[in-house]
Amino acid sequence: MHKSGFIAIVGRPNVGKSTLLNALIGQKVAIMSPKPQTTRHRITGVLSENDYQMIFVDTPGMHKGKDLLNKTIDKVAVSSLRDVDMVLFVVDRKKTAAEGFIMNYFKGLKKPIFIVINKIDELKSKSAIDEVIMSYMGDNDFEGYFPVSAKDLTYVDKIKEKLIEYLPEGPKYFPPEMKSDQSETVMMSELIREKILYFTEQEIPHAVAVVIESIYQNTELNQVDVSTLIIVERPTQKQILIGRGGEKIKHIGTEARKEINKVLDTKIHLTLWVKVKKDWRNRPSDLKAFGFGE
Ligand SMILES: Nc1nc2c(ncn2[C@@H]2O[C@H](COP(=O)(O)OP(=O)(O)OP(=O)(O)O)[C@@H](O)[C@H]2O)c(=O)[nH]1
Numbered sequence: 001m002h003k004s005g006f007i008a009i010v011g012r013p014n015v016g017k018s019t020l021l022n023a024l025i026g027q028k029v030a031i032m033s034p035k036p037q038t039t040r041h042r043i044t045g046v047l048s049e050n051d052y053q054m055i056f057v058d059t060p061g062m063h064k065g066k067d068l069l070n071k072t073i074d075k076v077a078v079s080s081l082r083d084v085d086m087v088l089f090v091v092d093r094k095k096t097a098a099e100g101f102i103m104n105y106f107k108g109l110k111k112p113i114f115i116v117i118n119k120i121d122e123l124k125s126k127s128a129i130d131e132v133i134m135s136y137m138g139d140n141d142f143e144g145y146f147p148v149s150a151k152d153l154t155y156v157d158k159i160k161e162k163l164i165e166y167l168p169e170g171p172k173y174f175p176p177e178m179k180s181d182q183s184e185t186v187m188m189s190e191l192i193r194e195k196i197l198y199f200t201e202q203e204i205p206h207a208v209a210v211v212i213e214s215i216y217q218n219t220e221l222n223q224v225d226v227s228t229l230i231i232v233e234r235p236t237q238k239q240i241l242i243g244r245g246g247e248k249i250k251h252i253g254t255e256a257r258k259e260i261n262k263v264l265d266t267k268i269h270l271t272l273w274v275k276v277k278k279d280w281r282n283r284p285s286d287l288k289a290f291g292f293g294e
């Protein structure tokens, strides 16, 4: 008998959902960063074994976003809840209003929901972990509680062991060698955005969109030439991103190139252009052009 199913990973921004996805499938398919609102799209990660397939759906952190971009990406997480067989609700602290906001979406969902208490490497003791677990008991019917460290891979396998029990009988939805449904082009733009998130501060990470303009297989130099547009909202942001003498953008480019080389095993030559598109996060046409929304 072959088992398979879809499992959504949801939670507040920055709790470690994408880190958990990568840990569960043993490969980096989703970018991760210390800045909230890193993930902006639904990202599928596939774990294939002989007798089962788990299709994990990483989602943007759920929160009450103000701009149109955030409202659009919040819908992604909410609709993912509808489309899956099971849910992993990731938390990293005791229940607060932010978690309560998310738990409202669980009402009436007739599917198993598990809580993952992530970042236990930062919790000092077993009793500190228990306190977090206790704060979630009683409100919802959770099927299980998993204290883990996605970063250190501690107890991540316990989640898989439990999910196998709950998986329904089903086909292989993806070929076993396929780890994600993201195209290489999208993955490249994401890895570039990851480096921008790491090396910029304040509002810049949130104001950035990355669009791959062209990809050229340069057989002569045995590399791929990639030309990329980085969109920001204001001229001041462009200045900061480029940095004095172009130093900042050069550093981001170097780090992105190394990461793409590592993750996608592709040698690339990267050209980055920074362009201002005023208030793009609130313009439906821009959002569509940059790959957001229906
Ligand atoms: N200490 C510790 N840090 C972790 C752990 N898992 C993730 N992190 C860190 O938490 C931060 C956020 O991780 P992400 O995986 O990007 O979080 P996310 O929930 O996907 O965030 P959004 O996409 O913004 O919703 C990163 O700096 C991670 O390194 C963990 O187990 N322990």
Ligand SMILES: [Mg+2]
Binding pocket: 017, 018, 019, 030, 031, 032, 038, 039, 059, 060, 061
């Ligand atoms: Mg994420």
